[in-house]
Amino acid sequence: MITVIGLGFVGLTTALGFSKKGFKVYGIDIDESKLAKLRNHEIPFYEPHLDEVLAGQLGKNFILDASFEDAIHDSQAIFVCVGTPSLPDGSADLTYLLKAIEEVLATGNTNFQTIIVKSTVPPSTISKQVVPFVKEKSSNGQQIGLASNPEFLREGYSWEDFIEPDRVVIGVEDDRSREILDEIYKPFNAPVHYVSFNTAEFIKYLSNTLLSTLISYSNEMSMVADHIGNIDIPSAFKILHEDKRWAGTPASMSSYVYPGCGYGGYCLPKDTSALDSIAGSHGYKTKMLSANLEINEDVKNFLIDKVKSELDTSEHIGILGLSFKKGSDDVRLSPTRDIIQKLLDHGFSHIVAYDPLANKTFAREYNFPIQYADSLNELMERSNALLLLTAWDEFKDNAEVIKQKKLFDFRYAL
Numbered sequence: 001m002i003t004v005i006g007l008g009f010v011g012l013t014t015a016l017g018f019s020k021k022g023f024k025v026y027g028i029d030i031d032e033s034k035l036a037k038l039r040n041h042e043i044p045f046y047e048p049h050l051d052e053v054l055a056g057q058l059g060k061n062f063i064l065d066a067s068f069e070d071a072i073h074d075s076q077a078i079f080v081c082v083g084t085p086s087l088p089d090g091s092a093d094l095t096y097l098l099k100a101i102e103e104v105l106a107t108g109n110t111n112f113q114t115i116i117v118k119s120t121v122p123p124s125t126i127s128k129q130v131v132p133f134v135k136e137k138s139s140n141g142q143q144i145g146l147a148s149n150p151e152f153l154r155e156g157y158s159w160e161d162f163i164e165p166d167r168v169v170i171g172v173e174d175d176r177s178r179e180i181l182d183e184i185y186k187p188f189n190a191p192v193h194y195v196s197f198n199t200a201e202f203i204k205y206l207s208n209t210l211l212s213t214l215i216s217y218s219n220e221m222s223m224v225a226d227h228i229g230n231i232d233i234p235s236a237f238k239i240l241h242e243d244k245r246w247a248g249t250p251a252s253m254s255s256y257v258y259p260g261c262g263y264g265g266y267c268l269p270k271d272t273s274a275l276d277s278i279a280g281s282h283g284y285k286t287k288m289l290s291a292n293l294e295i296n297e298d299v300k301n302f303l304i305d306k307v308k309s310e311l312d313t314s315e316h317i318g319i320l321g322l323s324f325k326k327g328s329d330d331v332r333l334s335p336t337r338d339i340i341q342k343l344l345d346h347g348f349s350h351i352v353a354y355d356p357l358a359n360k361t362f363a364r365e366y367n368f369p370i371q372y373a374d375s376l377n378e379l380m381e382r383s384n385a386l387l388l389l390t391a392w393d394e395f396k397d398n399a400e401v402i403k404q405k406k407l408f409d410f411r412y413a414l
């Protein structure tokens, strides 16, 4: 029913996990020494719990002795879990992945089968490389579905993470593959998210690059602190962890890991600049902090480019939200200020704005040649395209109405 190709950390855990859930699973690897160990009930690497599961499943649901052809012929789902190491230029080496897929196709099996890429591959790999590769290499009559199913397990906890996943992500673009994967993941009591190939692939990198970014952020901060001197670095980090934004479900920290139109308000812009500056004056030139400040400007230019590419300057633009975040009337260094300034600079002269709290403070603080609406309804009447810049609940509550107009949801709120 299932074949798993590549029995490393991910593949072996996957194969044993599906076996434990009651599926018949064929395990395939090109490494004979690895197979010999597994046949001997030995796990070829350190990973708790896998030995007990292997002992219970080998020769029952988990089969190592079938030929490649028989395994593929008998399987509706083929999980590819081979390595995708880095090439010297940093890109992912897809040689093992494509080789494994080619071997599957070479069996010439004509039953409908889904090849599921569990290996980590950069976004657009399936759509731009695997789809054409399968088309080129498959013979007449072969019916191949494709899916992306990135794996989030952590080494050392691979069994727990696989068997009790916090979420399952499946990139799939055909119904038969989706049905097969639905069946396979039914016994797992976890939310299953069906998305496009690119989205599924991207989520894995979103996750790992966040982790690597947090580590590099922490390391850069330790170097900033060391240059400034007399800072107890481990205590500072441990006290940071007591911030209540880390706790709760979902932790309110998650609102910071969400895209928008840049940070603003009284604290984040000035404090980020100030730490960047004092690090420089102590002889440490920051990379992440200075990139962070640059990105805060880049994102506004990116949004303006989007508006310019889709709207004529004669359009009547409605601005939804002026304060730097919902629940506040603070407009100091609000990204809205820069965005409105840039719109005016690019010749957009019909701008009307509405904020549930901050119309007056904004008008007082910035002397822009724009108009203000007293209600959402009035704003809707007076504009033919909308830019959502603050994620107020009132806008979410009126999403259907707002979406009737051309909308740029720059907070990804609706």
Ligand SMILES: NC(=O)c1ccc[n+]([C@@H]2O[C@H](COP(=O)([O-])OP(=O)(O)OC[C@H]3O[C@@H](n4cnc5c(N)ncnc54)[C@H](O)[C@@H]3O)[C@@H](O)[C@H]2O)c1
Residues within 6 Å of the ligand: 005, 006, 007, 008, 009, 010, 011, 028, 029, 030, 031, 034, 081, 082, 083, 084, 096, 099, 100, 103, 118, 119, 120, 121, 151, 152, 153, 154, 155
């Ligand atoms: N290790 C992790 O914690 C982890 C977590 C999530 C995702 N991933 C991703 O999963 C993929 C696999 O990672 P891993 O750590 O399990 O790798 P690994 O190197 O431990 O295992 C890969 C296995 O594939 C086998 N293989 C290679 N080509 C083959 C072929 N044509 N046919 C059969 N077997 C073949 C290799 O012999 C090896 O046993 C990678 O893309 C990795 O980035 C890894």
